[in-house]
Amino acid sequence: MVTEAVTMTDPAGLKAIGAALAVGLTGLASAYAERDIGAAAIGAMAENEGLFGKGLILTVIPETIVIFGLVVAILML
């Protein structure tokens, strides 16, 4: 008779994977969004240094995505 080994998945492990995905994917998303903005902001600053403040703001706007990811991860664990 053949018996199939029954394996249990530990829910804690899945939670950890979920948390990792939440932070990792949102981090990638933020980076992807900030890439173009950052490059453009540096370009603008090369023309006019006074744009530093506005450039910084526009660059960090998408970074809220990863903060939300981090919060979600913290809530999951």
Place this chain on the structure above:
Amino acid sequence: MLRPKQMTRAVIVGHKDILENTVDALHNGNLFQIEDFVEEDDSYLKIGKPFDNGSELSKQLVKIRSIASLLGVKDNTAEKQSTKAVCTQLDNCLDSLDAELDAHVEKKSMLENELKDVLSTKRDLSPFINIDLDLDLYRGYESLDVFTGHVKEDITPSLSKITSSFELFYDSHSGVIVLFVAREKAAEVTEMLPSFTFKELKVPQLSGVPSRLIADIEGKEAELLGKIDAIEQDIDALKQQYGDFILASNELLSIEVQKSDAPLRIATTESSFLIDGWLPTERYGELEQIVNKATSSRAFIYTQEISKSDVPKVPIEYNNPKVVSPLQEIMNLYGRPTYKEIDPSALIFITFPLLYGMILGDMGYALILATLSIVIKKVVSSDAIKSLMNILIYCQISAFLFGILYGEFLGFPLAGYHGTPGLIPGFETIDLIATPFAGEVIGYPLHRTHLIMTFIVATVFVGLIHINIGYLVGFINEKRKHGIFAAIFEKGSWFVVQLGIFLTVLGYLGMLPIILGAVIFIIGVAMLLKGEGIKGPIELPSILSNSLSYTRIIAVGLSSISIASTVNFIAFGMIWQPGSQIGAMTLFAIVVFIFGHSLNTILSIIAPGLHALRLQYVEFFGKFYEGGGRKYDPFGYIRKYTEEK
């Protein structure tokens, strides 16, 4: 505070006789920002002409600046010299200094060119260094062809197959060949050579054996380098001797040129002039006094009302107490406030360090960073960096206070928590109030790692307060600019919307009829629609996203704690346990501890700093701030190296 300094637009009119005296007095006063005059075609007012000495002064200034750049004179803290002494010295020695320096520089560049030639010959010769053959023997044959170049391996075997009448010199070390072959076989050899990746070398047009030639060249190179060095020393001596004089005369001439060019910014007629400009209202009396003194009261000064179209042009001078002034750097990064706007420097003086402290909240890092900033402030002389360090110090004070509240030191909890011991033996967390969130209990100290849900909710509330202060300031700005009704519809509507949402939530919980909240919400949206147009309702979700954005206060804080406690665990948990035997591992643990915390210290400036800054710039300023004011930059000069005696 909260408003830029009040400015006055003043006009000075007088006869051209007294123009020079007036300009002199204004320049010394350093308080009046001249508004550049723009000439119009049909106007009877013309742009003035520079004073007579202008072109001569400009020439001298150009000369001094070129000398300064050739000598590499840098700003320093020299003793102030009297202008008279500098003037006499300027007349006496500017030309001779210029000539002397020119001679040195010319000689140096000649020697450098020579050196370049020598080095290039050396480079051309160096492949042939191991082939002991006079260079004259490389050329001038009638029946022989000469191949010189690099190959990848010895070509003798292949060559022997083509012909036996050849003479080959091969330097196996560098792969250089010199091949003499009968002319009739040259074509075949040319065909064969590419298979050895032959790269031709040009033979320098010199005579003599390469190795000896190179030795000669090296001797010459050393001699040239010695000469260049001597000239550099002479130039350095000039720099030592004249450095302070150059700085002083540069300053003096810059001032004189500014003065002599001033008429180019001033309106004039045949025999009179008219200077238009700005100054802080509080200094108007001073302006009258200095101009009257310089012109024996012959100039006429009057104030002009600031019209609506002038408002964007008004230069902005901050009006903040000294403690707040470092925060002006943060304002400058974003853009100065405009004249009618509230200057939020004093607000971010409180909110920026507050949010920074809430995020970092660690006594250890606060102490390290405070010490660092104080040291840097003492060492560095740049004003911008000093202000930055002052801001950092404010932030560290706040971080230290929050560190006491959170009971954290370099990632270690100070107090024990339900059985796990803290850094201070016997100091136990005192439980105070149970919260409705995930059974968490508020106590002292506040363990952020055990109060995550509570902190997330609390930070959103901090955000709501911060944002609403923003709306309130926006309300005041709007009222000042466009009147009370515009303010109520544009900014007041946001309060109504929030009230509506709050009452709806209460209704949802069954405390109120839900319709009440919904009606107020709809009224708020309608007001917003009237105030801001369609853009208003589109921005409605920003209330949610903006206030949720403040959860970064706990999120970034937790990540900092995690890094710190991981470092602590690796050092004093995995590598070496306190209490066990002291040995090499103890040292290793300490190294890891120091390295890890240095890294986290740097992150503790960047992460909380940038996030706190972003909360100001995006979430807070977005509600009210326009910015873009012009800097108040009075006509004058702050002397560093000279003084009038």
